[in-house]
Amino acid sequence: MFRLVLQTVRERKAGFVGAFIALLGASTLITAFGIILQSGIGDGVPVQRYADASVVISGKQSVTVHEGKKSKTKPLTDPVAVPADLVGTVAHTDGVARAVAVVSFPAQVVGADGRLVTGADDRRSIGANWSSAALGPFTLSGRGPRRAEEIVLEQSVAERAKAKLGDTVRIASTRAASPYTVVGIVKYTGAGGALRTPPVFFTDDTATTLFGRADQISAIGVLATPGTGAGQLDDRIDAALKGAGVSSHIGAGRSSAENPDVASARGTLKVLAGSLGGTVVLITMLVVGSTLALGVHQRRRELALLRAIGATPKQIHKMIAGEVLVVALAGSLLGCLPGVLAAEALRGALSVIGVLPQDFVFSYGPIPMAVAVAIGVITAQAAGFAVARRVVAIRPVEALSQAATEQPGLGRARVVFGTVLLVLGAAASLLPLFFGSVFAVAGAGSGGLIMVIAFLMLAPPLVAHATRLLAAPFRRRFGNLGYLAVANTRANARRLAAGIGPLILAIGFASLQLFIPTTTAAAANDQARAGVLADYTLTGDAGGLPTDAVADARALPGVAAVAGVVRVDLYSSVKMLGDPEVFDYQAEGLTTDGQTTDGQTTDRLTTDRLGQVLGQVLNLDVTGGDLSRLSETTAAISDGAAATLGTRVGGTVRIHLPDGQTIQPQVVATYRRGLGFGDITLSAQTLMRHSSHRLYDSILVRLQPGADHKTALAELKALSTRYPGLHVQDKGGLSAAQQRTAMVGLIGSAIPLLLIFGYIAIAVANTLVMTTLSRAREFALLRLVGATPAQVLRMMRTETLMVVLIAVAVGTLVPMLPLTMVSLGLTGSPVPSIPPLLYLAIVAATSALAAAAVLIPTRLALRARPIEAIGLRE
Structure with a gap:
C-alpha cells in the first residue's frame, strides 16, 4: 500500500501541490507563534549589572x-x-x-x-x-x-x-x-x-x-x-x-x-501568543481541511473507479491517509525554516514600534517546530479521514455516476453543525445588549469568528442563493457571457464555494481583529478628550515628573487646581461558579498637592476639598456615588468593571496591585469613562506604594477664571529648570497621549496579524488557483464548440467579479453584527469605528488577490491547444 501511495504522489505531484502549500504555510505560522510563546518564557537579553552575582x-x-x-x-x-x-x-x-x-x-x-x-x-x-x-x-x-x-x-x-x-x-x-x-x-x-x-x-x-x-x-x-x-x-x-x-x-x-522592561516584554509575548495562538491553530485547521477536501474532490472520478473495481473502504482510507501523511510531513518540515524567519521579522517589527526592547532576542529551539509538525500531521490526517469517509460512503455502483456530476447538496451533519454554529455565534454577538461586562464584549468578538466559520461550512447553498440574486443583473449587464457565468456558478456551487470561503474568512477575520481595536481606541480618545477639564497637562522625558512638581505647580499664580496622575496595570478578581476569575485592568491613581506618596501628610485636604480639586481637572462622568470620597482605602470603578466584577457603590472590590498585594477597598463611585482614564481609580499614594512608580505620569493643571494663560504658560514652562525634560501641553495633551498609546497598541496588535493574514492570502490564492486549473478541460470544450480565448477570459472575469462581490458582501455583513454589539457595549453607540481607508485596503487587497489567482491560471490554461487540453487527466 505504501508503495502505491508513493507512486501516486510522485505521478500526481501537481494534484498535491495545493495541500503541500497549505501545510507548509500552516507549519510556518504555527512555528512563528510557537517561537513567540517560547520567547515569552525565555530570558530575552543577557545579564550585565548583576553578572558577578551568583x-x-x-x-x-x-x-x-x-x-x-x-x-x-x-x-x-x-x-x-x-x-x-x-x-x-x-x-x-x-x-x-x-x-x-x-x-x-x-x-x-x-x-x-x-x-x-x-x-x-x-x-x-x-x-x-x-x-x-x-x-x-x-x-x-x-x-x-x-x-x-x-x-x-x-x-x-x-x-x-x-x-x-x-x-x-x-x-x-x-x-x-x-x-x-x-x-x-x-x-x-x-x-x-x-x-x-x-x-x-x-x-x-x-x-x-x-x-x-x-x-x-x-x-x-x-x-x-x-x-x-x-x-x-x-x-x-x-x-x-x-x-x-x-x-x-x-x-x-x-x-x-x-x-524590568524585558520582564514586561516577555509578558506581552505570552499574552500575544495566548490570545492569537488558538485562532492560528483553528484557521490552519480550516484551511488545511478545506484544501485537502478540494484536492480529493477533484480526484472523485479516480476514487470512484477504484471503488467500482473492488477497492474496499479500508483500502481507500489507508491510501488517502498515506498520501496525506507524505504530503503533511514534507510540507510541515519544510515550513519550519520560514517560520523562524517570520518570527525574526515579527521581532524586528515589534521592536521598531517599541513593544519589545531593541535588543530583545527570541528563543529558537526545536519545541515550536516539533509542535508545528505534529499539528500539521494531525490536522491533515483528521481532514483526510473526513474526506475518505465521504468517499467510501457511496456504494460502488453509484460512485462513477455521482463522480460525473457535482452533487449540489451538503451532508446532513455539516448542515446541522453549521446551523448550530451560526445560531451560537449570533447569540454570543448579542450579549452586550443584555450584559455590560467584559465577558459580553469578548463573547461578541468570539461570536463573530464563530459566525464566519459557520458561513464557511454553509458556503455552497449560500453561494447558490447569492448567485440567484445576481443572475438577472449580470445577464443584463454582460449578455451571453453573464448568462454563461451564472450558469457555471449555479452548476458548480460547491467548487465556487471552495474559492469564496477563504475570501470570506480573510475579510471577516480582518474586520473583527482590526475594527474592534479601532472602535476601542476611538472611544478611549473621545472619553479622554471630553473628560479632561484641565487647561494644561505636564509630562516629563525621564519617564514622568517628581511628586514635588505638584506642589510647585500649585504655588504658581493663577493656578486653581493641580492633580498628579499615575497609570499602572493591575488585576481584579471575583469568584464565578466556584472558580476564581482574574481580569486585567488599567488603573489610574490621582492625588493633589496636599498628599505625599510616603504616607505623610502636608496640609491634608478634606474630602470635600479633594473632590473639588479633582472635579476641576477631570470629569469621569460619574454614574453613581461620590468621587470626593476617594481615599487610600476606597476606589472608584467604571460601569463595565462594576458589571464584570458584580459590585456596586457601597460594595467592595478585590484588587491585586502591581506588587502582588491584595486590597479590598470600598467602591465609592462608578463612572462611564473607563476607556479613557482606566477602569479602576485609586489614590496615587496606594499605587506608588505598591509599584515601582516613583514619578507621576502626568500632572493636570487648571487655571483660575480670568487668569492670564500666556503668563501661566510661561510660569509652567519655567518649571523645567527644576524638572528637566518637563513639557507643557494644552488640555488635549492627555488625549494626544491616549491617541499615541492607542495607535501603538493597534499597530502592535496588527503586526502579528499580518502573519495570519498572509497565510489566509496564501490560502485564498492556493484554493482559487486549484479550482481554476481544474477547469482546463472545461475551457478546452468551450473553445472546441466555438468560443475564442478572449471570450473565455471575459467569462472568467465575469465569474471573478461575482465571486468578489459575494465574498465582500458576506465578509462585510457577517462581522457587522458583533462589531455593532461591541461598539454598543464599549461606547453606548451602535456605530463602530471603521476607518474607511483601512476597510478599503482590506477589500482591495483581497479582491486583487482573488482576481490574480483566477485570471493568471486561466491565461495559462488557455495557452494549450484545446484538442490536447480536452484529453488531460483530472
Missing part, C-alpha cells in the same frame, strides 16, 4: 488567586520589591560571602543645554546605590561616593555629559534636579555590548532616600564563598526564604531581575 533575589513576579481548592496565577509585569529585612537572612545563609541590597530608581544627568543625557546607544541611565556596584564587572577610576552630594557615573554617560572627575553636574531623579560632584567613573567590562541601563551611583543613604522606601529594596545580589556553586547556593537560599514571596535567579535568569 544568585539574585527579586520579588515574586506573579500573583495567585485562591478560591477554595482552586487557584489561578497571573504574571506581574511591574518589578516587585523585596522586603529590606531579608538581606540579613540571606547574609547568614551557608555559602554566602556577601548579600548586597540593591535599590534602583530614575536618575539622569542634566546636560549643559538643560536636556537629559543618555548613555551608549541612547540608553536611559538609572540611579543605584554604590554597594550594588560590587555585583557587576566594573573598573573604577577615582573613588566611590562618601557624602550625600557625591556620585559615580558610568563611562558612556560621563562622556556624553562631558563630565570629568571633580566636575559638578545636575541629576534629575525622583526629586527636583540637584547638583552633585563626580568623584568616580566606572567602566563596564562584561559581555553583552553596551550597558542597557548605565548606572549613576549614589551613597547608600542617598539612594535609599531617592528610592522612597526604607522598608523595601529592588533586589538582593548574592556573592558566594569560594567553592560554592550557584545552584547549590540557590537551593539553600530558597530554603531560608521559603514563604517570603520572593524568587531567586541564577545564570541567564538573573536578567529578569535586572531588566
Whole structure:
C-alpha cells in the first residue's frame, strides 16, 4: 500500500501541490507563534549589572488567586520589591560571602543645554546605590561616593555629559534636579555590548532616600564563598526564604531581575501568543481541511473507479491517509525554516514600534517546530479521514455516476453543525445588549469568528442563493457571457464555494481583529478628550515628573487646581461558579498637592476639598456615588468593571496591585469613562506604594477664571529648570497621549496579524488557483464548440467579479453584527469605528488577490491547444 501511495504522489505531484502549500504555510505560522510563546518564557537579553552575582533575589513576579481548592496565577509585569529585612537572612545563609541590597530608581544627568543625557546607544541611565556596584564587572577610576552630594557615573554617560572627575553636574531623579560632584567613573567590562541601563551611583543613604522606601529594596545580589556553586547556593537560599514571596535567579535568569522592561516584554509575548495562538491553530485547521477536501474532490472520478473495481473502504482510507501523511510531513518540515524567519521579522517589527526592547532576542529551539509538525500531521490526517469517509460512503455502483456530476447538496451533519454554529455565534454577538461586562464584549468578538466559520461550512447553498440574486443583473449587464457565468456558478456551487470561503474568512477575520481595536481606541480618545477639564497637562522625558512638581505647580499664580496622575496595570478578581476569575485592568491613581506618596501628610485636604480639586481637572462622568470620597482605602470603578466584577457603590472590590498585594477597598463611585482614564481609580499614594512608580505620569493643571494663560504658560514652562525634560501641553495633551498609546497598541496588535493574514492570502490564492486549473478541460470544450480565448477570459472575469462581490458582501455583513454589539457595549453607540481607508485596503487587497489567482491560471490554461487540453487527466 505504501508503495502505491508513493507512486501516486510522485505521478500526481501537481494534484498535491495545493495541500503541500497549505501545510507548509500552516507549519510556518504555527512555528512563528510557537517561537513567540517560547520567547515569552525565555530570558530575552543577557545579564550585565548583576553578572558577578551568583544568585539574585527579586520579588515574586506573579500573583495567585485562591478560591477554595482552586487557584489561578497571573504574571506581574511591574518589578516587585523585596522586603529590606531579608538581606540579613540571606547574609547568614551557608555559602554566602556577601548579600548586597540593591535599590534602583530614575536618575539622569542634566546636560549643559538643560536636556537629559543618555548613555551608549541612547540608553536611559538609572540611579543605584554604590554597594550594588560590587555585583557587576566594573573598573573604577577615582573613588566611590562618601557624602550625600557625591556620585559615580558610568563611562558612556560621563562622556556624553562631558563630565570629568571633580566636575559638578545636575541629576534629575525622583526629586527636583540637584547638583552633585563626580568623584568616580566606572567602566563596564562584561559581555553583552553596551550597558542597557548605565548606572549613576549614589551613597547608600542617598539612594535609599531617592528610592522612597526604607522598608523595601529592588533586589538582593548574592556573592558566594569560594567553592560554592550557584545552584547549590540557590537551593539553600530558597530554603531560608521559603514563604517570603520572593524568587531567586541564577545564570541567564538573573536578567529578569535586572531588566524590568524585558520582564514586561516577555509578558506581552505570552499574552500575544495566548490570545492569537488558538485562532492560528483553528484557521490552519480550516484551511488545511478545506484544501485537502478540494484536492480529493477533484480526484472523485479516480476514487470512484477504484471503488467500482473492488477497492474496499479500508483500502481507500489507508491510501488517502498515506498520501496525506507524505504530503503533511514534507510540507510541515519544510515550513519550519520560514517560520523562524517570520518570527525574526515579527521581532524586528515589534521592536521598531517599541513593544519589545531593541535588543530583545527570541528563543529558537526545536519545541515550536516539533509542535508545528505534529499539528500539521494531525490536522491533515483528521481532514483526510473526513474526506475518505465521504468517499467510501457511496456504494460502488453509484460512485462513477455521482463522480460525473457535482452533487449540489451538503451532508446532513455539516448542515446541522453549521446551523448550530451560526445560531451560537449570533447569540454570543448579542450579549452586550443584555450584559455590560467584559465577558459580553469578548463573547461578541468570539461570536463573530464563530459566525464566519459557520458561513464557511454553509458556503455552497449560500453561494447558490447569492448567485440567484445576481443572475438577472449580470445577464443584463454582460449578455451571453453573464448568462454563461451564472450558469457555471449555479452548476458548480460547491467548487465556487471552495474559492469564496477563504475570501470570506480573510475579510471577516480582518474586520473583527482590526475594527474592534479601532472602535476601542476611538472611544478611549473621545472619553479622554471630553473628560479632561484641565487647561494644561505636564509630562516629563525621564519617564514622568517628581511628586514635588505638584506642589510647585500649585504655588504658581493663577493656578486653581493641580492633580498628579499615575497609570499602572493591575488585576481584579471575583469568584464565578466556584472558580476564581482574574481580569486585567488599567488603573489610574490621582492625588493633589496636599498628599505625599510616603504616607505623610502636608496640609491634608478634606474630602470635600479633594473632590473639588479633582472635579476641576477631570470629569469621569460619574454614574453613581461620590468621587470626593476617594481615599487610600476606597476606589472608584467604571460601569463595565462594576458589571464584570458584580459590585456596586457601597460594595467592595478585590484588587491585586502591581506588587502582588491584595486590597479590598470600598467602591465609592462608578463612572462611564473607563476607556479613557482606566477602569479602576485609586489614590496615587496606594499605587506608588505598591509599584515601582516613583514619578507621576502626568500632572493636570487648571487655571483660575480670568487668569492670564500666556503668563501661566510661561510660569509652567519655567518649571523645567527644576524638572528637566518637563513639557507643557494644552488640555488635549492627555488625549494626544491616549491617541499615541492607542495607535501603538493597534499597530502592535496588527503586526502579528499580518502573519495570519498572509497565510489566509496564501490560502485564498492556493484554493482559487486549484479550482481554476481544474477547469482546463472545461475551457478546452468551450473553445472546441466555438468560443475564442478572449471570450473565455471575459467569462472568467465575469465569474471573478461575482465571486468578489459575494465574498465582500458576506465578509462585510457577517462581522457587522458583533462589531455593532461591541461598539454598543464599549461606547453606548451602535456605530463602530471603521476607518474607511483601512476597510478599503482590506477589500482591495483581497479582491486583487482573488482576481490574480483566477485570471493568471486561466491565461495559462488557455495557452494549450484545446484538442490536447480536452484529453488531460483530472
